[in-house]
Amino acid sequence: MTATAFRADPGIPGPGTFGSEPDDHAGIYRYDDLDRRFVAERVEQFSKQVTRRLAGELTEDEFKPLRLMNGLYLQLHAYMLRIAVPYGVLTTTQFRKLSEIGRKYDKGYGHFTTRQNLQFNWIKLEDTPAILGELAEVDMHALQTSGNCVRNVTTDQFVGASADEIVDGRVYAEILRQWTIAHPEFTYLPRKFKIAIMGSDSDRAAIRTHDVGVIAKRNEAGETGFTFYVGGGLGRSPFVGKLVREWVPEQDFAAYLEAILRVYNQYGRRDNIYKARIKILVHQLGIDKFKAEVEEEFARLPRPKFTLAPEIVEGIRARFASPGLERLPAESAEFERSKAENVEFARWSTVNLAAHKAPGYAIVSVSLKPAGGIPGDITSEQMDTLADLADRYSFGEIRVTHAQNLVLAHVRKDDLFDLWRQLDAIGLATANIGLIGDIIACPGLDYCALANARSIPLAQAISARFADPARQQAIGELGIKISGCINACGHHHVGHIGILGVDKRGEERYQITIGGDATLTTAIGDIIGPAVTEEAAVDAIDTMVEIYLANRTEGERFLDTIRRIGHGPFKESIYAAD
Amino acid sequence: MPLIEDGRPAEDSWTSVPDGEPVPGDIPAIISFERWQAERDSFAGRNTKLGVRLKGGTLAPAIAEDLDRFALVAVEFPKFRDGRGFSTARELRERYGYEGEIRAVGHVLPDQYLFLKRTGFTSVEAPEGTNLESWVNALSEVSVVYQPGLGKDDPNPLINRWLKSEAVQG
Numbered sequence A: 001m002t003a004t005a006f007r008a009d010p011g012i013p014g015p016g017t018f019g020s021e022p023d024d025h026a027g028i029y030r031y032d033d034l035d036r037r038f039v040a041e042r043v044e045q046f047s048k049q050v051t052r053r054l055a056g057e058l059t060e061d062e063f064k065p066l067r068l069m070n071g072l073y074l075q076l077h078a079y080m081l082r083i084a085v086p087y088g089v090l091t092t093t094q095f096r097k098l099s100e101i102g103r104k105y106d107k108g109y110g111h112f113t114t115r116q117n118l119q120f121n122w123i124k125l126e127d128t129p130a131i132l133g134e135l136a137e138v139d140m141h142a143l144q145t146s147g148n149c150v151r152n153v154t155t156d157q158f159v160g161a162s163a164d165e166i167v168d169g170r171v172y173a174e175i176l177r178q179w180t181i182a183h184p185e186f187t188y189l190p191r192k193f194k195i196a197i198m199g200s201d202s203d204r205a206a207i208r209t210h211d212v213g214v215i216a217k218r219n220e221a222g223e224t225g226f227t228f229y230v231g232g233g234l235g236r237s238p239f240v241g242k243l244v245r246e247w248v249p250e251q252d253f254a255a256y257l258e259a260i261l262r263v264y265n266q267y268g269r270r271d272n273i274y275k276a277r278i279k280i281l282v283h284q285l286g287i288d289k290f291k292a293e294v295e296e297e298f299a300r301l302p303r304p305k306f307t308l309a310p311e312i313v314e315g316i317r318a319r320f321a322s323p324g325l326e327r328l329p330a331e332s333a334e335f336e337r338s339k340a341e342n343v344e345f346a347r348w349s350t351v352n353l354a355a356h357k358a359p360g361y362a363i364v365s366v367s368l369k370p371a372g373g374i375p376g377d378i379t380s381e382q383m384d385t386l387a388d389l390a391d392r393y394s395f396g397e398i399r400v401t402h403a404q405n406l407v408l409a410h411v412r413k414d415d416l417f418d419l420w421r422q423l424d425a426i427g428l429a430t431a432n433i434g435l436i437g438d439i440i441a442c443p444g445l446d447y448c449a450l451a452n453a454r455s456i457p458l459a460q461a462i463s464a465r466f467a468d469p470a471r472q473q474a475i476g477e478l479g480i481k482i483s484g485c486i487n488a489c490g491h492h493h494v495g496h497i498g499i500l501g502v503d504k505r506g507e508e509r510y511q512i513t514i515g516g517d518a519t520l521t522t523a524i525g526d527i528i529g530p531a532v533t534e535e536a537a538v539d540a541i542d543t544m545v546e547i548y549l550a551n552r553t554e555g556e557r558f559l560d561t562i563r564r565i566g567h568g569p570f571k572e573s574i575y576a577a578d
Numbered sequence B: 001m002p003l004i005e006d007g008r009p010a011e012d013s014w015t016s017v018p019d020g021e022p023v024p025g026d027i028p029a030i031i032s033f034e035r036w037q038a039e040r041d042s043f044a045g046r047n048t049k050l051g052v053r054l055k056g057g058t059l060a061p062a063i064a065e066d067l068d069r070f071a072l073v074a075v076e077f078p079k080f081r082d083g084r085g086f087s088t089a090r091e092l093r094e095r096y097g098y099e100g101e102i103r104a105v106g107h108v109l110p111d112q113y114l115f116l117k118r119t120g121f122t123s124v125e126a127p128e129g130t131n132l133e134s135w136v137n138a139l140s141e142v143s144v145v146y147q148p149g150l151g152k153d154d155p156n157p158l159i160n161r162w163l164k165s166e167a168v169q170g
Ligand code: SF4
Pocket: A442, A443, A444, A445, A448, A449, A450, A451, A452, A483, A484, A485, A486, A487, A488, A489, A490
């Protein structure tokens, strides 16, 4: 559907607040008046709830879930507001607003999370209504970013751009977003519920670590369908998601999810918060019994009420029309020349670019992991400049990755060198995507009341130790993930090297695991020995890297070497000296 | 306890009978599910309406076979955070085709009223000391819904706006 036909349709309202043509921003779902009315009503409802709480009509116990459903957490030192970024995609208008809020109400920066959301860690309770009001101006909110409901759906950060894409996951992520908004039946689940969806064969969304992981695919007839995994999750009892159904036809996409959620809502444990996630239900029932329950429920769900008509899917797909990509030659002489002339740029190009489906374009990952920096943090100044760059080079669109980085998804190869220079000028040209410096870390004891140990200083120490970009590149793909406690928000279980903060008689210590994997070959890492101090943890990582380099064969990644030679050599070298 | 129906306080024509006390034969009475299980035969000749009260852990399939004996099913929320009741009501309606009254009892909040209504509840026994005004306001606070629900006046789900024939004007 063309942009003109799109707006001429009386049933589909045109773009709103942005005051721009739909094509100005690539692939972004635009709110219409009804979406806006919903958010405005919810903001209003929340301010009334605050009033009722203050009047004593709601107890703190009763108010808490309502506050959480509006994204407001109480952390160690202050309130934290977690803002929803549906499947991680933002317009530059929204991005600038986030920068402004960071400047006005926080300390001049924001923090991107592993849920592709943005957190402000220093919020005053009394400012929240104003912040929510400002967010609503740019069609944003903080709804369902916490609480025991279906959370923000995440997907591949390269969605709609990647050369290997089979199905555009945004369409189905958006359908799920709408389907699960204020769902009357599933807002008081036993526990939080996280869904990820992926539309290509390479799993960039850690599908099998989610409560529900979906892989969108096509069959031989060209029809779209979905493979459902259920019961993955990290936390204190990590489980890898189990296959519940290989093929769910498109029209049953929502119905199947509805069936899973209904089984969970009825039979999930509510007596123990640590056993309330769906992974425990799946584990205790066994996948076969669980599957049978879901299939029975699914078979009985009334149709056509739960059927996703092709017109609905098409209507939503039309909102993700491709940006105005030019027809370009596949190779860019300018890009090649710049690489030949500038070794830093060449390295960044090798490490931070991914293949775009359109010739002459590339996908750019912007690392928020400078050596010695705080993973996922970005200052308001950097945000403003990045927004300008996205407007100029990438159709006014910025994505958030679950690795706490950002993505400009559609950049002409001809423009890459200019873009890189300008990123470099604001400290955002770190060439380490997927490398040892690209560390995922939870907020840890610096912010989080549940933490045993700090995550951030350790991440900073590791990235400082491996600061040399040439060495990082030589080491190759290696993912370090750090959690400050067993709740595993930093996904340490699936880090190639995972680090867990523990409390040893009041001292912060770190337990190291190796061999974890977050992709479809999901594996939970192995503990290599007793917990160590922060300094020793950094040394241990250095030692493990050396062993890997000494043992690897041509083209072998860290994870491959571990799988081939086993964990023994790594354990021995670290603990031998004791 | 105050009864809310269709967004308004309403007269309660039902009497809840504690276990062990005699069940009046001439007025609509609600008994516990446990009592029903133990004494079902004693209600064989009853001509007046009977209702049954399900504890939070008693799910829809437990009562499915006997639904035609009851003009009312009361679903208990032991704690407002325990959302099983929403599925129980929905199962009663959608899976077992129950058309009688479904009443929410126990710890429920006005903030849940819209969800209760949309999952098939017809009435709510609001907790004692509740602010009735909050219940009355609760249904009109949010007018936009995104997914199909239950209830005769449930609005057209927003997701359907993409269907041209049913396009909703903002
Ligand atoms: S893993 Fe623990 S310390 Fe880190 S954010 Fe989660 S709860 Fe807090």
